[in-house]
Amino acid sequence: MENGVKTVCAKNQCVGCMACFDMCPKSAITIVDTRQAYNAVIDEEKCIHCGICTNVCQNNKETTLKHPETWYQGWIEDEKLRRKSSSGGAAKAISRQFISEGGVVVSCCFKNGVFGFECAASFEELEKFTGSKYVKSNPSGTYKKVQELLKEKKKVLFIGLPCQVGALKTVIKENDNLYTVDLICHGTPSPKLLCDYLALHNVNLEEVSSISFRYKDVFGLAQDRIPLSQPGSCDNYLLAFLCGLDYTDNCYECKYAGINRGSDITIGDSWGSDLAEDEQRRGISIMLCQTEKGEQLLKRSDMKLFPVNLEHAVSVNDQLREPSCKTKKHDLFFKKYPGKSFNYATFCCLPFKCVKQRIKAFLLKTKILRGGDEL
Secondary structure, eight states: BBBBBOSSSSTTTTTOOOOOHHHOTTOOEEEEESSSEEEEOOOTTTTOOOOOHHHHGGGSSSOOOOOOEEEEEESSSSSSHHHHHHOHHHHHHHHHHHHTTEEEEEEEEEETTEEEEEEESSSHHGGGGGGGSSSBBOTTTHHHHHHHHHHHOOOEEEEEEEEHHHHHHHHSSTTTTTEEEEOOOOOOOOHHHHHHHHHHHOGGGOOSOOOEEETTEEEEEETTEEEOOOTTOOOOOHHHHHOOOOOOGGGOTTTTTTTSSSEEEEEEOOOOOOOOOHHHOOOEEEEEEEEEEHHHHHSSSSEEEEEEOHHHHHHTOGGGGOOOOOOOHHHHHHHHHHSHHHSHHHHHOOOOHHHHHHHHHHHHTTTTTTTOOOO
16 A cells, blocks of 8 residues: 555556456456556455455565476478568467467457457467567456366467466466466566657557567567668667666566576577578577476477577576666656657667667668668
8 A cells, every 4th residue: 555545566566467457356456557667556445355466466476487498499490481470480380389289379469459468279360469569468358268268178378478477377277288488578668658659650559450560680660561760770669678768667677587487488589599690680589498398389389499508598688687677767768758759758868879770760761771781
C-alpha cells in the first residue's frame, strides 16, 4: 500500500505479465501503464481478499531457474523460411515441428492495434507470429486458454518473454504436455511509447494491419511494409530501444537476465558467431536447452545445428549475464518526455547518435552511401 493505492507487488516492479489480471475472480485488478512503469492496482471495493493475485505474481515468489544442459547455434533448413525470419528461424522450426506432431503453439502476434497472444494449430497460422516485437506485449487471456488446452490433453508450446514464461509457470504447475520457449530479452518499452512515436508520423496503431521492427541486423520500423525512416538507417524508436533508454523500470532488475533460465528452450541471435560471415548475414540463432524434452524437440525440428562456445556466447550477449543497465540517460529520457515528443527526449539523451543516423539517412537517400555501408 502506498499513497492509499494497493498494488499486487512492489511499486513499479510489475512486469506486465497480466497473470493477476487474468486469474482474479472478481476483475479487481487494473494494470496502470505510466510509460515508465507498470503497476497492478487492486480495487479494494471489488477485492474479496482471496490472495490469488499475490500467489500468481512472480515477483512474490522464488522462481526456479536452470543452467542449460546443452547449447547450439544454427538455422532452419528451409531457406525461404530463414529469409523471412529475424534471425535463424529457430522459433519457426520448433513451432512447425510441434504442430506436425499434433500440438498447439501459443505466441505473440499483432492484431487490431494490440500485441497480444493467439493459438496456432497449422503452418499457415504460424505466419502471424513471424518477426521480432520490440514492445511490451499483452498476454491477457493466455493463461486460461493454455489451461483449457491442457485439460483437453493437448500438447502446448508457449513462446514468449522470460517473464511471461515465468507467469505461465506460476499459474500452471508441472505438466508434461506443456513446452516453453523463452526469448533472450533486453527489456521492453510500454506500447504507449510506440503509439506516441507512430503519431509523430501520422500513424494510428489501431489502423495498421502489420508492423515490423527489424530485418536480420537492420533495425527500423515499418508499418504495412512502408518504412518510417530511410531503409538502412535507424529511426529514433529503435535507437532508444537499442540503447536501453525507455524500458519499463522492472526490466532493469529482471531476475531472468542470466545464463540460468526458466524455460525448456531459450532462443535468440547468435551474436559473435564463429560460422561463415555469409551465414551470419542470412541469420543464425542460438538455442540453449534447459531440459531433456526441450533438447529432443529441438533435435526433431528442421534445424541445422552446430556447436557453440557458451562462454563466448555469454560474453557477447549481455542479457545472458545480467539485466540491462539503468543509466542517467534513462532518467533524462522520461524527465524530458512529458509535454514533449519522443524525438525530443531521444535527442536530449543521444544527440550524436541521432545526428549520425540523420546524416546516414540523407546519404542513403541520395545514394552517396549504399545499404549495408557504415559511416
